[in-house]
Amino acid sequence: MYVAVKGGERAIDNAHAWLAEERRGDAAVAELDVAQIREQLSLAVNRVMAEGSLYDPDLAALAIKQARGDLIEAIFLIRAYRTTLPRFGASHPVGTSEMRCDRRISATFKDAPGGQVLGPTFDYTHRLLDFKLAAEGEVADAPEAPPQPGPTPHIMGYLNREGLIEDEVPNDATPPDLTREPMELPADRALRLQALTRGDEGFILSLAYSTQRGYARNHAFVGELRIGGVGVEMDIPELGFAIELGEITLTECETVNQFKGSKTEPPQFTRGYGLVFGQTERKAIAMALVDRALRWKELGEEDQGAPAQDEEFVLMHADNIQATGFLEHIKLPHYVDFQSELELVRKLRREAEGSARREAAE
Amino acid sequence: MTKTSERKAWMGLLARAPAGELNRLWSEAGLAPDYAHLRPPEVGGVMVRGRAGNTGAPFNLGEMTVTRCAVRLADGTVGHGYVQGRGKTHATQAALIDALMQGGEAETLRAAVLSPLQEAEDARRTTRAARAAATKVDFFTMMRGED
Incomplete structure (x- = not known):
């Protein structure tokens, strides 16, 4: 028998409200804005753009904020947004x-x-934690030298x-x-x-x-x-x-x-x-x-x-x-699937017990 | 420069310009032309392509956000704006400047908006290039311990 069930709306709404509060964290700590993420967590922003397959640093920073720093969740948000965009065309191959x-x-x-x-670059750094970054401070301007001319x-x-x-071999086939x-x-x-x-x-x-x-x-x-x-x-x-x-x-x-x-x-x-x-x-x-x-x-x-x-x-x-998507879907309700598995295992056990009893009687 | 290459240059400059900087220069220029949208600002994506090994067959690298818009001035001149990102004001201002640059306001606009944008972009690029140059390695040979 299949019994359709509904429910969970209130639990879901409340879960989302709590998610929003947890995302904000301790209200006594200043809130991050999107520009701070874009400027100061730029390598996370870059990863979200690359794997989200959409170059837009502001959107990637917003996604990181919304996803509480879960970069795969942020990439998911960017991919979902990307599908809503009309495609204007394709660029010339970048030089x-x-x-x-x-x-x-x-x-x-x-x-x-x-x-x-x-x-x-991080290369040649000693990979020692820099506790100066835990305190606020000005950063000195990076040294400059005469730029090299041309590409x-x-x-x-x-x-x-x-x-x-x-x-x-160069060609101009449409990829x-x-x-x-x-x-x-x-x-x-x-x-x-x-x-x-x-x-x-x-x-x-x-x-x-x-x-x-x-x-x-x-x-x-x-x-x-x-x-x-x-x-x-x-x-x-x-x-x-x-x-x-x-x-x-x-x-x-x-x-x-x-x-x-x-x-x-x-x-x-x-x-x-x-x-x-x-x-x-x-x-x-x-x-x-x-x-x-x-x-x-x-x-x-x-x-x-x-x-x-x-x-x-x-x-x-x-x-x-x-x-x-495929991995995480297995945590969502599979009550009916599982009910049928349960029935099957019970049936197999009954059969196994039955044949064991018959063998013992013989 | 030919007309087309000049137009390409200003459209590219407007596309790359930081929206805030363009907005400030445009407001300061004090031009308020009558116009109608031929195409209202629209946000979309452009598929960016690369080439295998930089010179080989093209492949799709990923999209970028672009906003486009087209305007017609009262005198019938049409302007197009295609700008990076999702700035509808940015795209509209780019289209208006593109239209006005084809008419009598060109010199005013070049002085008030385009030249300052170009100078700011050159300065940003020069600063990055100068920082990069300062990280160029100078190799020197160590004394060999053979003699």
């Missing part, structure tokens, strides 16, 4: 060669033209001159969009890159780490890592030309990987690529490693059966909103 670099380093060439520019050249360009690295059509496998590299750039940082990081530990090792060097602002241009049909719509901060990582060569290709270096919204360096490096691992088929490499080589495994599990 990272024109990036105004805040940071630009290479692990492969010490004397790369343009130099090793550290930018505002910083990509380091890969130098390797390519000698033909030591595979070519990225598939997993926000418009369900993901279909096998995926091409464009679809994989889209899934990776919006994938969960923790998941992509762990997969990348697994390749470093030997599960589909592809020995990556960070050829170049750059962070900075790039302009976004789009064709405007009513104008008949393209205009810049704004400027966004991106992190780009290009890896240089070993390649023994194949029947058609001489031994050379191959590439992995990471490009992520915001200052999101860990994610961009991890993305490049996983991108490279997933390219085994097109490079004619061996399938080692490693998780990072398994396109279906990687792409179907990288999205933390899909993952958390």
Whole structure:
């Protein structure tokens, strides 16, 4: 018998009221405003923009406030908002060669033209808690030096001159969009890159780490890592030309990987690529490693059966909103499902007891 | 510069400008043209694309918020605003300036709004570039212990 039940409205309303109060915390402590989150928790804001797949620092900061700092919940809010936006179009591919670099380093060439520019990095900090931050205080202005003129050249360009690295063949095909059509496998590299750039940082990081530990090792060097602002241009049909719509901060990582060569290709270096919204360096490096691992088929490499080589495994599990949606739904009422399971177990036990009694009697 | 490249330049500048700064300069310019909306301000998304390896095949990186708007002045001139973010006032002001820049107010507006915006943007960029330059590593060779 199926009995429909209703109820819980009052409990739900009261739970939400309490949630709002808990979100606010101790009223004696000053309330955070959205601009403070945007300015002072900017790396959290960057992560929410990257995985929420929507570049808007104010919205990401609002989502972090609403989600009480639960970044996956904040990403969920951004994804939900994103679906309400009409799509005006798609930009020209951003030109990272024109990036105004805040940071630009290479692990492969010490004397790369343009130099090793550290930018505002945690690298080389001692990872000791700084108790001065617990007290309010002014921050000294950062030192300045004469700016370098012109854009910083990509380091890969130098390797390519000698033909030591595979070519990225330019084309202008319209890339598939997993926000418009369900993901279909096998995926091409464009679809994989889209899934990776919006994938969960923790998941992509762990997969990348697994390749470093030997599960589909592809020995990556960070050829170049750059962070900075790039302009976004789009064709405007009513104008008949393209205009810049704004400027966004991106992190780009290009890896240089070993390649023994194949029947058609001489031994050379191959590439992995990471490009992520915001200052999101860990994610961009991890993305490049996983991108490279997933390219085994097109490079004619061996399938080692490693998780990072398994396109279906990687792409179907990288999205933390899909993952958390399915995971967390199991806590919602399943009373009827469970009732049927209960009936089944009782029946099986009755049968087992019955046959045991019959055996004992024989 | 050709007409189109000039227009591209001011539209890009208006799109990138901080909304508060544009609002202040526009108010100070004291222009209050009659206009009608051809397209009321509308918030939407633009899919930002990148290229694999920076030079290879395009892929979808994620969206950004953009607000657009179109206005027609009393003399029939049409202006378009496409700006980053969700600022409806920002988009309207950008469209009005785009329209006025095509007419007799161009020089006034360039002096009162566009030039100050450009200077502020150049200053912001120069400051960041100067801070980056100060973090450039100078390598030096340590004495080798061979002799």
